[in-house]
Amino acid sequence: MCGIVGYVGGREVVALLIEGLRRLEYRGYDSAGVVVRGPEGLIASKAEGKLDRLVDKLEREPLTGSFGLGHTRWATHGAPNERNAHPVLDARRRVAVIHNGIIENFLQLKTELIAAGWEFETDTDTEVVANLISSLYDGDDLRGAVDAARKRFEGMYAFAVMATRREEIVATRQGPPLVVGLGEAENFLASDPAALLTYTRDVIFLDNAELALLTPRGVEIWDAQGHPVERAAQRLNWDPIQVEKGGYKHFMLKEIHEQPQALQDTFGGRVDFELARVEFDDIGFEGSLGESEVRRVHLLACGTSLHAALVGKFLIEELARIPVEVDYGSEYRYRDPIVEPATLAVGVSQSGETADTLSAMGAARERGASLLAICNVANSQATRISDGVILTHAGPEIGVASTKAFTTQLVALFLLAVRLRQARGMETAAEELAALAHLPQAIDETLALEPKIDQLARRFFRAEDFLYLGRGINYPIALEGALKLKEISYIHAEGYTAGEMKHGPIALIDEDLPVVMVASGDRVYDKVISNMQEVKARDGIVIAVTDHDAEELAGVADEVIQVPRIHRLLQPIVNVVPLQLLAYFTGVRRGADVDQPRNLAKSVTVE
Ligand code: F6R
Secondary structure, three states: OOEEEEEEOOOOHHHHHHHHHHHHHHHOOOEEEEEEEEOOEEEEEEEEOOHHHHHHHHHHOOOOOEEEEEEEEOOOOOOOOOOOOOOEEOOOOOEEEEEEEEEOOHHHHHHHHHHOOOOOOOOOOHHHHHHHHHHHOOOOOHHHHHHHHHOOOOEEEEEEEEEOOOOOEEEEEEOOOOEEEEOOOOEEEEOOHHHOOOOOOEEEEOOOOOEEEEEOOEEEEEOOOOOEOOOOOEEOOOOHHHHOOOOOOOHHHHHHHOHHHHHHHHHOOOEEOOOOEEOOOOOOOOOOOOHHHOOEEEEEEOHHHHHHHHHHHHHHHHHHOOOEEEEEHHHHHHHOOOOOOOEEEEEEEOOOOOHHHHHHHHHHHHOOOEEEEEEOOOOOHHHHOOOEEEEOOOOOOOOOOOOHHHHHHHHHHHHHHHHHHHHOOOOOOHHHHHHHOOHHHHHHHHHOOHHHHHHHHHHHOOOOEEEEEEOHHHHHHHHHHHHHHHHHHOOEEEEEEHHHHHHOHHHHOOOOOEEEEEEOOOOOHHHHHHHHHHHHHOOOEEEEEEOOOHHHHOOOOOEEEEOOOOOOOOHHHHHHHHHHHHHHHHHHHOOOOOOOOOOOOOOOOOO
């Protein structure tokens, strides 16, 4: 979604805002803008498209002033053009607003404001925020005006406001995140700590309904009732280098290569390999539902995280023998789910901000489930609303297409499955845990296949459609492979369980259709080979990803990607890596912007 950055202090504000926006551009990149206080009031500069367009504009028409706000947009209300870009000023040019989220009752408020004589220039809901605040602003108490205005807003939003009178920024949130960064005689605001890391690692995450006032002298926070909030800053342990490309051409490729370390970080310190036990000091959902009491699990997620949840179903059902349902966050609450007693609902989310997943978690809670979050971002909303949290420790993921977040989610789900097994007093998962220790090495070896996969991309990048097939625990890997290709290269791709091919998708097969088949050495291997024969019999092109000897498939597959073999339950984590690389190299060959694919945003904070 949109990226928000704000600064009060003595530095060159425009350069600082642009640098912050660079770090946030993955949140949205339809348009960008900044506003500062200039000698004659608020001055904004905005441009349609990527941040570089704004940078070019600022080079041609420089902007100087003190304290300011910056924004990078993923359009919800109003086309992604310069007019609708943020910051949005009110009709009287007294306040400037940047905003992430949706004001659901904006039409009603707009009608009221128009009746009161306020004019509107944009199609955004943000302009309602600006005009309403301005209508309540006496020219002195900006905080009071924002506080009064926000009581009228319905929806999920985070916004920041400045006026000219004082060097101050007022910000509040209801849903989407906001984080305050603390400095010496300067303070920062952002929707994501990644924007702040160059300047400070001391941060305060705002809670829902809190309101913050930032001045160079300090930061004050109030809760919804107007009571002052005292909250100590926390020190982020993210390294600023992690949000750089580090010599890679794209964040996506860098993040694919970070997987061996990221996976190690997910299970490191959480497994006693000698005793074959998973030990989490930090999970703590015992408060509401003891682990040994869990009788049902609901996994709630969207997109790539949903694919991780689908693998998680296999892991938990097989290792802990507990029935698992998997739901799209966007569907769950609308189907009136049955939540039986002793249900653990697990929200799986890289960002912890995805509105659909959060709503589903809320719906599960309302129906009596205990909540666990499997999440990459500490202090995100998903972690805050949950009784327990398993952080995936993947480090910041900047590429819009999720890669290391996915594989670390799979490890976290595996650890959860083993943990639930232990809690039920079942036999130790010794073999599985022993295999886990070899996983980073297996991923390293898989990454060495990169040149071969680049060659494959070169052969197939002009294809118009792809089919991905897998079975059993590797079926969600087929879905994920197809999703990655769609997102990054804009090639139409479908994922199916291989067994379903004959019930419809087989009609698509011809000599132009590459069919990527995940054929792992599990109990359905032979069946997948039969499916391959069926594709070949119809002149389809088979690209096999297998942990079997490539020779075995020589007669049936046109191309074989042989990956290292690991325990059957961990094999999906290895198998997905070549599919990530295939999507990446195909996207690059097609000239697509792989880190910022069209129409997407990293975290989707609207329904
Ligand atoms: C795909 C992708 C999205 C996200 C989805 C959920 O590459 O990144 O499909 O997986 O938007 O996001 P999180 O995991 O942040 O809830």
